[in-house]
Amino acid sequence: MSTSTVAPIAGLGEVPNHAYGVRFDDLGRAFPVAGGESRQVLRDVELEVEPGEILAILGPSGCGKSTLLRIAGGLDAPTSGSVTIDGAPVDRYDARCAVGFQEPRLLPWRSVAANIALGLPRGTAKADGRAVVERLIELVGLAEFADHRPREISGGMAQRTSLARALARNPGVLLLDEPFGALDALTRLKMQDLLLDVHAAAPTTVLLVTHDVDEALQLADRIILLGNDGGAPGADIRQTVVVPGHRPRDRGSAELAELRGRLLDGLGIDRHGSARGVEVTKTIPHYPY
């Protein structure tokens, strides 16, 4: 997946390239549980995402990362506060967003190409749609598998199809819920580069939920760390980290390694070296770990 694959997406459809800002305003979400009680998952989330920004949402599992993303896409609604895209409130299943789910969620009876076409905005002319799908298939490297069914391709290919489907929507906000979580390490790195290529060519706003600190550091302009401070129930933003440097970033950079340690700290993972009194050397790159 070299940067040469960027070119095809540049002329993606007739729709002008757009990116919207997203604003979470004092947002909270509580889920009802048995016995008429409710469980607070998110509280007081105050966040402004700039148009074109890549924001990574980190946090321990079950802290409400996905819920926050689903609320941004109108797949779920907040119990308090509000969320707006480009200044307007989010609709149910908001058409300005496209979602890349944790699982590929492809229609098993449709070919790869037809699954990607599902993402096209409604009212796309047939010829335009075909051209967009063709370019996206090329971009995600599945040209030879266009006519295959989802069960005939590997998990990584299915996840790429799912990403292409989301891109076909030419979204103002791209919501990715641990899209590479289920992939093997190598495929994951390739997918991350692919996402950066796509973003470089068509810089949309991206909200990326992940549990992988390295992935967040590699992809994001900014990282927020969700978590609970042990006081009131529900998670809020514990830390905001602006990632230095321009993408693509050197996966072995010492600066990122330092940030990585701080983020892991925030997730409650101690840095084994310093915890055991091992002196940290700056001369030897820490990657691969």
Added chain:
Amino acid sequence: MTQQTTDAPSRPAPAAARPAAPRLGRRLVDRKWFVIVGGAIIPVIVLLTWHLVSENGIVPTSQLPSPTMVWLALIDLIERGLFWQYVAISTQRVLIGFAIGATLGLLFGAIVGLSKLGDILLTPTLGALRAVPSLAWLPLLILWLKLGEESKITLIIIGSFFPVYTVVASALRHVDRQLIEAARAFGLHGTRLFGTVQLPAVIPETIAGLRLALAQAWLFLVAAELLGASMGLGFLLTDSTNTGRLDRTFLAIILLAVIGKLSDSLIGVFERWAVRRWT
């Protein structure tokens, strides 16, 4: 359709060239001729035993007619022109009743499976009606619709309605929620959502339901023809028993078995195609 799953995503060409899992010689049970011959073994043994038992007088022919007698009864019916008439009228009743019953089953199954309100309103009533044995309807149907075709076809409609209704309603309720959510997130709703996701997702189950319904239609046909019919395989069954023509009774039973199996096999072929196409 070529089956290939590869775990080398970015280099499809060499992966595609990789042969399918090595065949350790085709096993006997995979061979087509063996499947056909194997399925015929038990019927042939039964036929031979039947022949021996009746020909040797172990069981008197008044209780067990020989295969030859049943064969002659078949020839006799064909020569009188009754055979095709009976088969045709029975098949016609089954097909009309099945078509109407299956359509209604699809319709009500879709209402109950897709709409919470439909579920609340209809499920208890339809569940109770399903619990009524088929024969219980017969006196009422004859009273209301007389002895004509309507009463028989109505009974078959009832018989083929419930398998389709039950299967479709339950399948629609269990369509993968994640798929539906994904489709909604991509802007599908209402009839487009139904046509794009829900309907294709339940096609294999629906065809399995149709298969059950067709089998049920043949069962209900016999019930319908047992009372007040002047033609058909069910009539052949009762009439021959009443007149002591046991050879014809056997013939009727064998015909029902063979025709039922044939129509089931036809839908079975369709079902296999649908499972390949839609899953």
